[in-house]
Amino acid sequence: MHEGAIAQALVNAAHNVAVENGSKPVEKVLIVVGKMHQIVPSVLETYFDMMKEDFHLLSNAKLVYTEQELLIFCKDCNTESILETYPIFMCPKCESFSTEVVQGEELYIESLIFYKEEPDGKE
Ligand SMILES: [Zn+2]
Numbered sequence: 001m002h003e004g005a006i007a008q009a010l011v012n013a014a015h016n017v018a019v020e021n022g023s024k025p026v027e028k029v030l031i032v033v034g035k036m037h038q039i040v041p042s043v044l045e046t047y048f049d050m051m052k053e054d055f056h057l058l059s060n061a062k063l064v065y066t067e068q069e070l071l072i073f074c075k076d077c078n079t080e081s082i083l084e085t086y087p088i089f090m091c092p093k094c095e096s097f098s099t100e101v102v103q104g105e106e107l108y109i110e111s112l113i114f115y116k117e118e119p120d121g122k123e
Pocket residue numbers: 074075076077078079091092093094095096
């Protein structure tokens with residue numbers, strides 16, 4: 001399980017961005033994760049919620065997860081397909097292995113949403 005390390009990196013990066021943006025408290029951290037990373041979203045969220053407690057600016061932040069399909073391009077039949085057979089990079093149309101990944105390797109923070117004012121703890 002590498003969700004713990006990824007969550008730590010996300011928390012650190014989100015905190016740095018929040019500090020750079022005037023140290024406003026963060027409401028949401030929007031992330032994009034390609035399927036190649038084989039991350040279990042609920043596990044990542046659990047780690048994130050645990051680690052965010054170390055940072056005042058993130059203590060009320062919610063992780064918003066967008067998953068990207070794993071897409072491959074086949075150089076033999078020139079088509080793009082969703083890869084369902086990871087880690088076997090075979091074109092589902094012509095069964096060629098002459099493929100390259102065009103989407104699904106990403107893992108980044110898309111944006112941070114800040115609270116307009118300090119959250120007062122009420123729901
Ligand atoms: Zn093909």
